[in-house]
Amino acid sequence: MTVRPVRRPGAVLWAVLLASALLAACSSDKPKPTPLQPLTPSIAGKQVWSADIGDVRFQLGVPVRDGKIFVADSGGTVLALQADSGAEVWRAQAGATLSAGVGSDGRYASVVTVDNEVLVFDAGKLLWRQRVPxxxxxxxxVAGERVFVKSVDRVVHAFDVLDGRRLWTLQRPGDALTLSQAGVVAAYKNTLLVGQGARLAALDPLRGTLQWEVPMASPRGTNEVERLADLLGPALRLGDKVCARAFQSAVACADAARGALLWSRNAGGTQAVGGSEEIVVGADGADRITAWKTATGEVLWGNERLLYRQLSGMLVVGPTVVFGDVDGYVHFLSAASGEPQLRLPTDGEPVIATPVLAGTTVVVATRKGGIFAFRPN
Structure with a gap:
């Protein structure tokens, strides 16, 4: 994992790879993954389709819109697939290596290259490209005929989706260190929500002005690395509640209608949380899984059977929690108790994206570029 120190205008921008002693959660010296125990399935489920794109070396998001999913590989191939069948809707080429996954509103799709170029496609046709610093x-x-882009220095850019015209840029004073991991950029009604360090900020999407912000964590540590607590995406939206993990620090939920913190619980971890109106669930740095009551943050259950298996972000589908691991297995746990219900394989490569739900289909993506769709019963 990369932490990116940022100095303000006129100074130098560079990357520092942290040693395992500084950031054990991302270390290659982690204990070996806990072996999987035999499992007798208590629910039924099966793979219904799969597709191959190409190797993915960034944190892939898989947006779902209008019955379609949108994916991309590191080489620059961008795809829209039918969520129920995996059939290809359109395919496009960015013509460059990508640094970030796809955002889409169902019609327009946007990606970003390693040269900091923002590209937007309309049904696979390139409309425009714009560079960010x-x-x-x-x-x-992509929302409301705008494209919102947040860079690793926490600067937020807004573009017109039709012609790429830059509408506004928000740059606020920040910390010297920022986290090079996908953060929070989400829509809530007519508000744009973005992570600004450990704070959830609400912006006017038309002007980029700040409406409110909520501290989701209180970072502690003896140096700037230990105090890193950027909010990790994707955020969990549950009506007026927005929940997220602050990197290696906390899990918290806010009331987006009032701009108020509901609860925050100390919980280290580096992957996004999932949830429902009843529970919020996520794994810590050692892959201990914890479920909290959505309304209060009270701990409901824990599961330590999958330690060090490099679990993905979580998805809650009705009575079931779904996530992937380093060996490409997709796990299904009871949302009520945390007990294992089902385990299904993919291609043996790490599951790198938080699973998404498209209708009745759960979609996961692997590092090798495998897209797998499952239907639990």
Missing amino acids: SRVVTPPL
Whole structure:
């Protein structure tokens, strides 16, 4: 994992790879993954289709819109697929290596290259490209005929989706260090929500002005690395509630209608949380899984059977929690108890994207570029 120190205008921007002693959660010296135990399925489920794109070396988001999913590989191939069948809707080429995954509103799709170029496609046809000053690892948000892009220095850019005209840019004073991992850029009604360090900020999407912000965590540590607590995407939207993990620090939920914190619980971890109106669930740095009550943050259950298996972000589908691991297995746990219900294989490569739900289909993506769709019963 990369942490990117940023100095303000006129100074130098560079990347520092942290040693395992500084950031154990991302270390290659982690204990070996806990072996999987035999499992007798208690629910039924099956793979219904799969597709191959290409190797993915960034944090892939898989947006779902109008019955379609949108994916991209590192080489620059961008695809729209039918969520129920995997049939290809359209295919496009960015013509460059990508640094961030796809954002889409169902018609327009946007990606970002390693040269900091924002590209927008309309049904596979390239409309425009615009450069931003800093590296981008968070998938763009396409909403309201605008494209919103957040770079690793936490600067937010807004573009007109039709012609690429830059509408506004928000740059606020920030910390010297920022996290090079996909963060929070999301829509809430007529508000744009973005992560600004450990704060959830609400912006006017027309002007880029700040409406409110909520501290989701209180970072502690003896140095700037230990105090890193950027909000990790994708955020979990549950009506007026927005929940997210602050990197290696906390899990929290806010009331987006009032701009108020509902609860925050100390919980280290590096992957996004999932949830429902009843529970919020996520894994910590050692892959201990914890479920909290959505309304209060009270701990409901824990599961330590999958330690060090490099679990993905979580998805809650009705009574089931779904996520992937380093060996490409997709796990299904009871949302009520955390007990394992089902385990299904993919291609043996790490599951790198938080699973998404498209109708009755759960879609996951692997590092090798495998897209797999499952239907649990």
